[in-house]
Amino acid sequence: MHARLPLPEDRPWRVLGLMSGTSADGVDAVLIQVDPQGFQGGCPFRALSGHRHAPYPDPLRNQVLAAAADRLGAADLCILQRHLGDHHAAAARELCDTLGLRPDLAALHGQTVQHHPDQGASLQLADPYVLVEALGCPVVWDLRRRDLALGGQGAPLVPLTERWLHGAGPWLALNLGGIANLSAWDGHCLRAWDTGPAMSLLDLAARRWLGLPFDPEGAAATGAVDDSCLQRWLEHPYFRQAPPKSTGRETFGEAWLEAEAPALEARPLPDRLATLAAFSAEAVAREAARLGVLPPGTRGLVSGGGTRHKRLREALARRLPLPLEEDVTFPPGAREAVSWALLGAASALGLAWNLPEVTGARRPVALGSWVWP
Secondary structure: OHHHOOOOOOOOEEEEEEEEOOOOOEEEEEEEEEOHHHHHOOOOEEEEEEEEEEEOOHHHHHHHHHHHOOOOOHHHHHHHHHHHHHHHHHHHHHHHHHHOOOOOEEEEEEEEEEEEHHHOEEEEEOOHHHHHHHHOOOEEEOOOHHHHHOOOOOOOOOHHHHHHHHOOOOEEEEEEOOEEEEEEEOOOOEEEEEEEEOOHHHHHHHHHHOOOOOOHHHOOOOOOOOHHHHHHHOOOHHHHOOOOOOOOOOOOOHHHHHHHHHHHHOOOHHHHHHHHHHHHHHHHHHHHHHHOOOOOOOEEEEEOHHHHOHHHHHHHHHHOOOOOEEOOOOOOOOHHHHHHHHHHHHHHOOOOOOOHHHHOOOOOOOOOEEEOO
């Protein structure tokens, strides 16, 4: 694969990463410097050249959420893919123009709108052809489905990049996006999986009851927790399933909240939001307990949009066995885009980094499909 790519040999590669998470709030674009020799040991990441967050306009975000709730027909999905492709390409081009740099390659995640690992299927809407025309460099995309074809979950794919970026450890890294996921390295074994909802249900609740895309800093989640609801929610089959496992808005999204709305609406609004925050925190804590006793000196790190939700952070602090410090290595929103850029560089080298022990795939394999300028 490397021999086919017109990549420089006299300097680090400039790699663009584009990430759209399950929070469905927009696109994060990064341009990083990658040392291709670093994949042989240590860390291939060298520097972050720039980051840009491009929020979705309200009509586009509404379409993404409708797709995630399985409310769009085939024609609308087809058109949404192109609109998302245009938005990704504009974010990438604006970042590169601001920096005055052009990438050697780009790695495109796309927007997840459906994820059904039990059926071996996951759909990330993206248009690499629009991106190729915008940037004039090779683009790798659709990185999840090769792992799914081998019986894996197709997620999470970033734990190894977390190990590169966090170092020898031991450490536990928690990402609070729409869905929460944890990665843990004890010095010998790397483990990672989705723990359940983080902000997906809280943001939908804010749209439903506050008329806002999210509850800023969790300011409205000031009430008492409804323990009967909380305990019933924690009986969900996902929490009885052992890793490898992954989830999404198909499980903890609009349909879930619609079904639970009558019970929640019997309580004051601050109680509803506090109970949802407690659900996310308790799900993280119960899943983290699968790790067993953490090694002495384990460092706890947290990232993602949920770091700004005070009630969620307070609940996590009470439930987790170690304190969490905010991961400030990168600007907010940039970390997963950096990870995706590193996965793209690994794919350019033909390296297999899907970690079967994490995803459950039958074997390690190089990921993604390439589109050429």
